């Protein structure tokens with residue numbers, strides 16, 4: 001479904017991600033894990049069309065997308081949940097959801113999608129008329145995920161959704177990703193939380209200072225010496 005081939009990308013002509021190749025298959029849940037500053041967000045932003053590659057290619061459903069503007073990429077079926085959530089604080093929960101559906105013209109479909117979101121996230125139904133800025137961090141994260149889902153993506157890009165959340169909330173948002181996957185949507189998630197990510201993803205890539213140093217089935221990586229030593233302090 002998604003193929004990132006030999007991607008090198010950075011800022012102001014200085015590369016921070018080097019020769020990275022990543023694949024996400026239809027229905028798959030893939031994680032990119034790595035520490036602070038490894039280049040995880042940079043990769044997601046490039047897939048979403050917010051940054052342009054210095055070299056390499058990105059293909060989605062057989063079409064090259066790395067030359068397309070971000071809004072065209074959304075239309076093809078890729079939506080992103082950005083790091084830091086970025087919900088529209090002064091707008092109601094419901095209006096935030098409606099903003100996520102800006103690529104859909106059919107009002108009935110938008111209504112159905114809102115009902116679907118309220119099923120997955122009952123708390124958003126309860127809070128639908130509240131301003132988004134009055135939600136807790138975890139609730140805002142759920143709103144950011146739901147808003148991205150409103151665009152009916154085939155592939156969801158999720159940037160560091162656990163950042164700044166209380167442990168109980170972290171567990172909740174990870175559970176929600178499992179639910180999202182069960183609806184058939186493919187997921188590419190970047191995370192610093194190595195253990196939790198490897199417990200729920202199908203496959204993962206380990207990124208260190210802009211380079212992939214390991215990849216494979218998530219469960220197997222969890223058992224690997226590299227992960228145990230470098231990330232789990234074992």
Ligand SMILES: Nc1ncnc2c1ncn2[C@@H]1O[C@H](COP(=O)(O)OP(=O)(O)OP(=O)(O)O)[C@@H](O)[C@H]1O
Pocket residue numbers: 011016034035036037038039040041042043160192
């Ligand atoms: N707008 C920018 N301009 C210049 N350098 C940047 C910019 N954004 C990120 N970088 C640099 O690129 C490198 C990778 O950053 P990136 O945000 O992709 O890492 P990350 O793995 O997502 O880490 P984090 O979890 O801290 O966001 C870092 O060294 C960072 O300082």
